[in-house]
Amino acid sequence: MANFENAKWAAGQMRYFLYDKSFEMFEAQAKTYAATRSAYYASFLCFEGIRYFCHRNERGKIELVFVNWEQNLERFRQSMAFNLSREQQSIVPAKEELEDLFIRKYFSHPVMRPFLEEMTVKGVQGYLRPFTLDEEHSMGVTFPNFPAIRAVTCMYDRYLGEPFTGVVIPNLVRALAANGTGCLKLGINYLMSIKALDQAKSIVPEAAAVLFLDDKPYLPIEEREISEWDSSCCLLALKDGTVVKIPESKLILPSITIKSMVAILKSLKIKVEERPFTFGELLNRVKKNELVAVTSVGTAGILNRADKLVLIDNDLQVVGQHLPMKTHPLYDKLREIRELYWHVYQGKVEPLPGLKVSRYEIA
Numbered sequence: 001m002a003n004f005e006n007a008k009w010a011a012g013q014m015r016y017f018l019y020d021k022s023f024e025m026f027e028a029q030a031k032t033y034a035a036t037r038s039a040y041y042a043s044f045l046c047f048e049g050i051r052y053f054c055h056r057n058e059r060g061k062i063e064l065v066f067v068n069w070e071q072n073l074e075r076f077r078q079s080m081a082f083n084l085s086r087e088q089q090s091i092v093p094a095k096e097e098l099e100d101l102f103i104r105k106y107f108s109h110p111v112m113r114p115f116l117e118e119m120t121v122k123g124v125q126g127y128l129r130p131f132t133l134d135e136e137h138s139m140g141v142t143f144p145n146f147p148a149i150r151a152v153t154c155m156y157d158r159y160l161g162e163p164f165t166g167v168v169i170p171n172l173v174r175a176l177a178a179n180g181t182g183c184l185k186l187g188i189n190y191l192m193s194i195k196a197l198d199q200a201k202s203i204v205p206e207a208a209a210v211l212f213l214d215d216k217p218y219l220p221i222e223e224r225e226i227s228e229w230d231s232s233c234c235l236l237a238l239k240d241g242t243v244v245k246i247p248e249s250k251l252i253l254p255s256i257t258i259k260s261m262v263a264i265l266k267s268l269k270i271k272v273e274e275r276p277f278t279f280g281e282l283l284n285r286v287k288k289n290e291l292v293a294v295t296s297v298g299t300a301g302i303l304n305r306a307d308k309l310v311l312i313d314n315d316l317q318v319v320g321q322h323l324p325m326k327t328h329p330l331y332d333k334l335r336e337i338r339e340l341y342w343h344v345y346q347g348k349v350e351p352l353p354g355l356k357v358s359r360y361e362i363a
Helices: 037-041 069-082 086-091 095-107 110-122 187-203 256-267 279-287 329-346
Strands: 012-017 023-027 050-056 062-067 125-134 147-156 164-169 207-213 226-229 233-238 243-245 272-274 291-298 302-312 318-322 357-362
Touching: 012 095, 012 110, 023 095, 037 125, 050 069, 050 110, 050 329, 062 069, 062 110, 062 329, 069 095, 069 125, 069 256, 095 110, 095 125, 095 147, 095 357, 110 147, 164 187, 164 291, 187 207, 207 302, 233 256, 233 329, 243 256, 256 272, 256 291, 256 302, 256 329, 279 291, 279 302, 279 318, 291 329, 302 329
Parallel strands: 164 207, 164 302, 243 272
Antiparallel strands: 012 023, 012 147, 050 062, 050 125, 062 357, 125 147, 207 226, 226 233, 233 243, 233 291, 291 302, 302 318
């Protein structure tokens, strides 16, 4: 899985208990106790990734800018709800409570001021990482008794980036639709992501990302569907000018960024098809040279085009290799879309329908 490059973390980490609504701030390096169900059984371990921009507005005040971040908050709520019992559903924070927590309590805390000041000078992108823990000192296999939200944030240069090499790994399954876990940002999903990447590197040493198939390994490989990358979603650009988006399901994370990419694509009159895309179709289009680009789409990296995608069969043998069609107009158009999306955060272009901008002035 890709890493954040040149990340600089804010000095403060926050903690917010769901039962008594108490908030506290401590150093970013603050640890959690080893004896926690979150660490041992992932019983309350979920997270969210939220991109933002920080600048000074026309009044000279520090302002945070988010795009479609209400969708991030709702996805975080759903992940928390999955990790709690039926009796605990009432403590899942409303979106308004999370908004107040992150903006008015965390980002507005005095310890965060130097970090935000530096961001306004550098004009770099920010990444908010809220996550959950059971703060009780116990290793019992039960739902959490002291569920809490923690959060940290950083500024960074890029995530994944281009060029990168991807590998299709068919023998490992990232998540199960039957359990409803693939559509949530849960810690239990990501171990398989890094295990698959480890396997990919044994086949293609320069591999930086893994493209997973669905959770039906009993089917012939040609019938299995592309699902998503190890830590991002997937768009496929075809030679006829069409871009294919994999439909959302219990197996695929509902990407906030990919919805924005689709909105921009449609505004530019580029045809977008939302439909399943099988490994068989992928292999066939690669052999016929009908695939312009395979892209990784996610919060941190926005949109990155694979410089190479290696296709592996059930015996872990290479059966195909895709190289992007860099002379095709759609290849450059995908780069423009990535830049346009970031310009929406910066206020350089007006947001298109489907891209809701939220601004918060920090006193």
